[in-house]
Amino acid sequence: MILPTGTPRLDRYLSEGYETVRGMSSAFAASISGHILRRQAELGIKGHIAEIGTFEGRFFIALAMGLQPGEHAIGIDIFSWPSEKVLDHLHANCAKHGVPQPDYTAIKGNTADMTPADVIAPALRVPGSVGGKVRFFHIDGQHDDENITNDLNLAAPLMHESGIIVLDDMLHPAYPELVESVHRWLRQHPEWRVLAIIDREDIVAAAKYVLCRVEAVALYEKDLLAAFAPQVFPMGCDLIGHFTMVLTPNPRLAEID
Template sequence: MTLTSTASDPAGEELPEPTSLDEVKGWFFPADQVLFDWFLTRQNDLTEPGDLLEIGAYMGKSAIFMGSYLREGDTFTVCDLFDSPAQDDANSAEMRYSYPTLTRRSFESNYLSFHDELPEVVQGLSSLVRDRVQAASCRFAHIDGSHLYEHVRGDIEDTRSLLHPHGIVALDDYRSEHCPGVAAAVWEAVATGGLNPVCVTGTKLYGTWGDPAPVREQLLEFLAGRDDLWHGVEDVAGDRLVRVKGTKTVPPAHPQSRHRREEPPPAAAVQPAPAPRTEQPAPAVRRRSPMRRLALNVLPPFVSKGFVRLRAALRHQA
């Protein structure tokens, strides 16, 4: 990744210009990329209405990916504190520890490396989203914001009101040891908040407050054709939960960066110069001895032939 100081950066901060999505900092693993692609493509194929929402963007890796599935008329809202101070000490301390280099300018530079326009950016606490996004207007939401139980619980409740009845939510860090508050809030939503899990990976839980059966069955059909993704089905609290694991997952196609390096055309194979032709020496001309020439010219043919045979026999004996 190259870093450059741009005219739109009055603070002189070095802004990223990633040449590929892999160069954008963040934790968005191939198995989850495959699932994001599957859920969002399915919604587009079914022409399901609704916008996109992300709470917690970091440097924009997953937002850049999600932005590729926007349709004409869709709105994509991204909320993050970025470099704004939080309104409580616990959240401020958590932000300083987890994301010390997060700035809005870096996010925007990354996003605009792949897309022509920025999403609707809400800079501040995630609680601001419910005043900026219309109720029941979203089809897909990705929640990867605060790791504190109270904040995650509020994000989940807000997301429920913002999703349409069959919308999908992806909840990050639902089982990570470094943020047990997220796990508590997520599984509380499953146990008592009506959230129906569809599937889980090692980092994200995907669920809906609608009927999970149709999307789950279609997902299982899709996974059955993927050799690079392991999957299994568990019975959890009386319902089916699909587990997905992919250590060698082939990710879907990524959006292209405007800074990507063009691969040089393959060099033409250099043909070896032909070896110089070596002239073969002409065969030596056998010169007849004077005696043989005399015999051939003077003696009768039958005598000269006998003479030649006799001479050859004598040479052989010698």
């Protein structure tokens, strides 16, 4: 499901190119993420864009289309699965869809061996760089307790005070324990909250959690509820003691007499 993002070149990519790039994140989630990136720019929130689990660039390209002057996109992956050609495919896909190499850096490696300084280093070398903060971080790395915890701990120190972290494959039946790790991390870091759950389109294009700091909820919540009103699940949910909106392609309720 593709929704308008307010960024014309991203809208074109979603409608004409997104499905041609191998990957698993949904166009629905990419549409909402694109809207968030535009909202951040309108609010004057400056920072870089980062992703763990970039693969061949489907979601990464969508995020990079939200870059503003002085910002940089950082894609991290082992780039060796399912073959050593993955990195070449990423570069080719970025070039084909209008993301030039000066706008991004691909970091090949395991996040378990990285520090926040390693992640942000390429962005600091950009002419006119906006600094050392990330405003949007998408995490789609290894789906186990150790790695998701490590990736969250890697991302959190880099985040702009009004930044967004998006976590892929939440509530996925193939990874039923992954949310336990995320919920534990959230309880240990009460300054962070699940702002929204983006429902899955199918079992491959899975659900995502959208996180932000508690103080930033007001910057996004009403805007998302208004912008995506037809996709709001009326019941929402209660998650770790607070209301969380649910955005879904088909927000129906069971009919009860």
